[in-house]
Amino acid sequence: xxxxxxxxxxxxxxxxxxxxxxxxxxxxxxxxxxxxxxxxxxxxxxxxxxxxxxxxxxxxxxxxxxxxxxxxxxxxxxxxxxxxxxxxxxxxxxxxxxxxxxxxxxxxxxxxxxxxxxxxxxxxxxxxxxxxxxxxxxxxxxxxxxxxxxxxxxxxxxxxxxxxxxxxxxxxxxxxxxxxxxxxxxxxxxxxxxxxxxxxxxxxxxxxxxxxxxxxxxxxxxxxxxxxxxxxxxxxxxxxxxxxxxxxxxxxxxxxxxxxxxxxxxxxxxxxxxxxxxxxxxxxxxxxxxxxxxxxxxxxxxxxxxxxxxxxxxxxxxxxxxxxxxxxxxxxxxxxxxxxxx
Amino acid sequence: xxxxxxxxxxxxxxxxxxxxxxxxxxxxxxxxxxxxxxxxxxxxxxxxxxxxxxxxxxxxxxxxxxxxxxxxxxxxxxxxxxxxxxxxxxxxxxxxxxxxxxxxxxxxxxxxxxxxxxxxxxxxxxxxxxxxxxxxxxxxxxxxxxxxxxxxxxxxxxxxxxxxxxxxxxxxxxxxxxxxxxxxxxxxxxxxxxxxxxxxxxxxxxxxxxxxxxxxxxxxxxxxxxxxxxxxxxxxxxxxxxxxxxxxxxxxxxxxxxxxxxxxxxxxxxxxxxxxxxxxxxxxxxxxxxxxxxxxxxxxxxxxxxxxxxxxxxxxxxxxxxxxxxxxxxxxxxxxxxxxxx
Numbered sequence: 001x002x003x004x005x006x007x008x009x010x011x012x013x014x015x016x017x018x019x020x021x022x023x024x025x026x027x028x029x030x031x032x033x034x035x036x037x038x039x040x041x042x043x044x045x046x047x048x049x050x051x052x053x054x055x056x057x058x059x060x061x062x063x064x065x066x067x068x069x070x071x072x073x074x075x076x077x078x079x080x081x082x083x084x085x086x087x088x089x090x091x092x093x094x095x096x097x098x099x100x101x102x103x104x105x106x107x108x109x110x111x112x113x114x115x116x117x118x119x120x121x122x123x124x125x126x127x128x129x130x131x132x133x134x135x136x137x138x139x140x141x142x143x144x145x146x147x148x149x150x151x152x153x154x155x156x157x158x159x160x161x162x163x164x165x166x167x168x169x170x171x172x173x174x175x176x177x178x179x180x181x182x183x184x185x186x187x188x189x190x191x192x193x194x195x196x197x198x199x200x201x202x203x204x205x206x207x208x209x210x211x212x213x214x215x216x217x218x219x220x221x222x223x224x225x226x227x228x229x230x231x232x233x234x235x236x237x238x239x240x241x242x243x244x245x246x247x248x249x250x251x252x253x254x255x256x257x258x259x260x261x262x263x264x265x266x267x268x269x270x271x272x273x274x275x276x277x278x279x280x281x282x283x284x285x286x287x288x289x290x291x292x293x294x295x296x297x298x299x300x301x302x303x304x305x306x307x308x309x310x311x312x313x314x315x316x317x318x319x320x321x322x323x324x325x326x327x328x329x330x331x332x333x334x335x336x337x338x339x340x341x342x
Numbered sequence: 343x344x345x346x347x348x349x350x351x352x353x354x355x356x357x358x359x360x361x362x363x364x365x366x367x368x369x370x371x372x373x374x375x376x377x378x379x380x381x382x383x384x385x386x387x388x389x390x391x392x393x394x395x396x397x398x399x400x401x402x403x404x405x406x407x408x409x410x411x412x413x414x415x416x417x418x419x420x421x422x423x424x425x426x427x428x429x430x431x432x433x434x435x436x437x438x439x440x441x442x443x444x445x446x447x448x449x450x451x452x453x454x455x456x457x458x459x460x461x462x463x464x465x466x467x468x469x470x471x472x473x474x475x476x477x478x479x480x481x482x483x484x485x486x487x488x489x490x491x492x493x494x495x496x497x498x499x500x501x502x503x504x505x506x507x508x509x510x511x512x513x514x515x516x517x518x519x520x521x522x523x524x525x526x527x528x529x530x531x532x533x534x535x536x537x538x539x540x541x542x543x544x545x546x547x548x549x550x551x552x553x554x555x556x557x558x559x560x561x562x563x564x565x566x567x568x569x570x571x572x573x574x575x576x577x578x579x580x581x582x583x584x585x586x587x588x589x590x591x592x593x594x595x596x597x598x599x600x601x602x603x604x605x606x607x608x609x610x611x612x613x614x615x616x617x618x619x620x621x622x623x624x625x626x627x628x629x630x631x632x633x634x635x636x637x638x639x640x641x642x643x644x645x646x647x648x649x650x651x652x653x654x655x656x657x658x659x660x661x662x663x664x665x666x667x668x669x670x671x672x673x674x675x676x677x678x679x680x681x682x683x684x
Binding site: 023024025026027028029030031032033050051072073074076077080081083084087088089090091094095097098196197284300301302303304305306307311314315318319321322325326329330331335336337338339340 | 365366367368369370371372373374375392393414415416418419422423425426429430431432433436437439440538539626642643644645646647648649653656657660661663664667668671672673677678679680681682
């Protein structure tokens with residue numbers, strides 16, 4: 001499984017930069033907002049409108065590794081939070097509603113699916129305990145990636161232009177830590193953080209669990225086998241969403257450490273993918289900074305957020321929205337009759 | 343001239359923190375968003391609603407020191423940009439429109455007032471060249487501070503709950519540098535930056551101008567005399583707005599280095615003021631980081647923005663808006679039936 005992405009449109013990015021230079025402001029004075037709008041132009045192959053039509057997607061899955069006692073919360077919370085996304089009370093639901101965009105909730109492998117038609121369910125089962133066996137088969141991993149790609153393609157054809165990606169899954173920072181350790185070649189103690197807020201004892205157990213999973217998996221770094229052996233449903237699906245976004249020239253903003261781990265795998269499947277992504281924020285999870293550095297992405301925000309659920313990506317949408325509005329709507333020196341733009 | 347501010351409401355801030363802890367998320371996992379909403383609660387003396395009613399204010403003034411050749415743009419640009427704020431093409435106008443809030447434009451001393459009733463004009467004249475004489479009289483400075491306070495009081499009585507403060511004035515980073523050097527006790531070369539994007543030669547001239555102004559002014563650090571001798575119309579008015587916001591328990595988010603310099607002076611006039619303020623962003627202007635550190639404020643954003651005009655404050659409004667929406671609208675563990683909030 002490997003993907004060829006289209007080429008970024010450098011000429012349109014240069015057009016966007018030139019358009020910013022004609023606006024009534026000193027050159028470069030909007031900083032990262034200018035860079036952000038230019039990157040989006042390169043992704044799209046056209047100058048963005050004042051407001052991109054955006055959707056937030058939270059991909060949820062359960063993880064057999066929860067049985068190792070690596071989280072501060074019981075596994076049933078994954079499903080309860082899926083109900084909370086649909087019910088509108090979760091952080092991501094509040095922020096999506098506030099932004100006036102849909103929150104798409106995907107079940108990519110819950111232990112017990114939620115009986116609610118608002119949830120998009122992709123016939124996956126919860127992943128097995130990666131400390132002792134593969135999370136899923138190669139076929140299941142491949143199917144989830146393809147289903148993620150297909151959802152991105154469908155959203156593109158529905159007219160969406162920007163995806164904000166997040167996740168929910170009790171124990172999934174453990175899975176993200178395993179994948180980060182493998183793909184960044186870092187020791188488990190370096191990439192394991194406190195996730196939902198675990199104590200020292202649980203953190204030691206988490207590190208030990210990551211060590212066992214890596215030892216079981218062995219030396220292969222082939223991305224699909226990593227996904228199947230050490231991954232999780234949401235991570236495979238998110239990797240597919242990112243690849244599908246690039247294939248369809250959708251802008252894509254990624255949330256925290258778990259989505260970042262999915263981006264690492266996706267970038268191994270589709271070389272060049274990081275250039276298609278926008279990093280929303282820096283999480284305090286130690287693996288996240290390492291992941292962002294490897295991807296070559298500089299996050300837009302650094303607000304100490306570590307909730308997941310696309311919450312950081314949803315806040316970053318406001319920065320993206322400011323960037324595209326300024327590019328589309330600011331006056332030029334010429335149109336406003338302001339001196340000094342020459 | 344000195345002001346006593348009311349006390350921040352620590353009990354309500356604690357109520358806000360407790361309310362966040364009951365929400366469906368790990369404790370503290372919304373990071374700076376939680377801190378921001380708690381600070382706003384302390385300022386208001388009550389829990390904030392989901393969306394604070396906000397206004398952006400850009401205070402514009404001309405500066406006699408422009409004659410020293412310290413800016414990349416001619417002085418006429420101040421007035422042209424005031425027209426651009428009113429006309430809707432300036433960055434601040436685009437961002438305020440996008441946020442659905444009014445952009446209030448204040449003339450606190452233009453060389454030539456704009457004949458437009460949308461501009462609030464406060465009978466000031468442009469400041470004199472601070473390299474050779476006082477910017478204004480003590481009476482003029484005092485009047486501008488009081489007019490700023492009065493505008494904040496009027497906006498409070500009109501139902502506004504949050505002010506985003508910005509400025510416009512060719513050569514005003516030179517004025518901000520002078521005030522920063524004086525109040526932070528830093529050498530001119532440390533606090534002078536490239537402002538609108540000046541070259542090395544102009545930067546040397548700017549530093550020399552700051553040195554001359556400081557030498558002329560002498561040793562006094564009495565804040566009103568600093569404002570009159572080394573200030574500018576927008577800086578005096580902005581200091582008044584900040585003090586007035588605190589007096590009326592309005593939340594107040596401050597933009598970049600020039601508003602920061604006004605906050606330094608305002609804090610000297612009204613001890614304790616920094617605790618009432620939110621810092622929007624960190625500008626690349628070297629004085630800004632030093633000002634923020636002295637004020638004890640940690641900025642919400644770090645996007646390389648250096649335009650002024652409240653542009654950073656307007657982007658930060660989205661972070662504030664997310665914070666208050668989450669506090670007001672997120673479900674609790676109990677209401678959503680999610681395990682583990684005990």
